[in-house]
Amino acid sequence: MKEILSFSQLVIGSFVVMLVPFWAEAQTMQFVSSNRPADTSTKSSTEATTVVKNLHLMPLFGETSKSIEHIEFEINFLSECDQNFTNRAEASQFFSARGWEYLQEGDLDTACYRFNLAYLLDNKNSDCFWGLGVVCFQKGHLTDAERMLRKGADIDSTNVGLLVDLATVDLIHFKETKENWELIEAEQILKRASKLDSASANVYLKLSVLEFHKGNYDAAWANLHKTRLLDIELLDYEFMRELLAKKCDPQGIFSTQN
Structure with a gap:
């Protein structure tokens, strides 16, 4: 199994925000999120070069039982986030914003990983499920996309963009x-x-x-x-x-x- 990215690899480095939406032409079945504005946070994320072919690249970490290695990763990751952010909700928003940026680049795997990390930090962050729904949709997994988007809508039933995507x-x-x-x-x-x-x-x-x-x-x-x-x-x-x-x-x- 390839090495799991460390916290520093996830959040340190430079990142150029893509201003051109990933979906260039307006179509009837286009998602609202395709025109989502870029995040303006001053914090930056790395251009991840290591592709981790494991449950980290599946929505909600595959929704399966966790290995000892994964549990240790979660403990260390959450601990480092606690030291670097005011609270976990803020950290979750940071990682979900990175997820949208990678989505706009078309890097679905890295986007999925970032949304998973955001979910790990705050499972009430509807943005995680919205983003994962879009990832699933772009991969052609419509049933999973619908399920993720519905989870997000259950948390935030006032998010018009999320509702329209569902x-x-x-x-x-x-x-x-x-x-x-x-x-x-x-x-x-x-x-x-x-x-x-x-x-x-x-x-x-x-x-x-x-x-x-x-x-x-x-x-x-x-x-x-x-x-x-x-x-x-x-x-x-x-x-x-x-x-x-x-x-x-x-x-x-x-x-x-x-």
């Missing part, structure tokens, strides 16, 4: 499985998100997709136009073509000629 996975699952409960949950989540933030273009875009799957094409168009008015760059023209194939734009703004 609804996004529900909608993707519905498209694949046609299981109606996925659509029901997505609708409940998106209605809550719209009440929390009535100016979120992404909420209305996902509501448009939801209504499309329900066969309510007028409602799908209404929500798509709300998206357009709030953030035209978020429009997904592939989805729009699918909607146009079902029903013409009632407002006449979009057509197959556009």
Whole structure:
């Protein structure tokens, strides 16, 4: 087994924040977190060069029994964090922020490890589960992504970005499985998100997709136009073509000629 990264390797060094989102183009099933702003903390993290092929690279450390080596690692890691941060909640936020930065770079394994460390420090930090959900999604593990995001939403049911990402996975699952409960949950989540933030273009875009799957094409168009008015760059023209194939734009703004 390769050596587990030490605390100093994890937090000391230089890091250049990537300003370009990992997902370059807006698409209907794009996660809110793809446009998450970079962390502005003055603390820095290392460019980890050692890839640890073990449970550290699995969400929540694989959710399995811990080896003696892993327990010793946790004790030492937590002890060093206690010496370097005001409290464990602060340390957890630091490591989850590093996770998002690695996610934006496309380094899913290192991002997963950082989110795991954040979880170890504070298992009530919803950011850990949100980040792990995105990691799972990017790796194509939709069931795990949905489970992680749901854990995060259970902790923080007011995080609109997290809620929209969970609804996004529900909608993707519905498209694949046609299981109606996925659509029901997505609708409940998106209605809550719209009440929390009535100016979120992404909420209305996902509501448009939801209504499309329900066969309510007028409602799908209404929500798509709300998206357009709030953030035209978020429009997904592939989805729009699918909607146009079902029903013409009632407002006449979009057509197959556009």
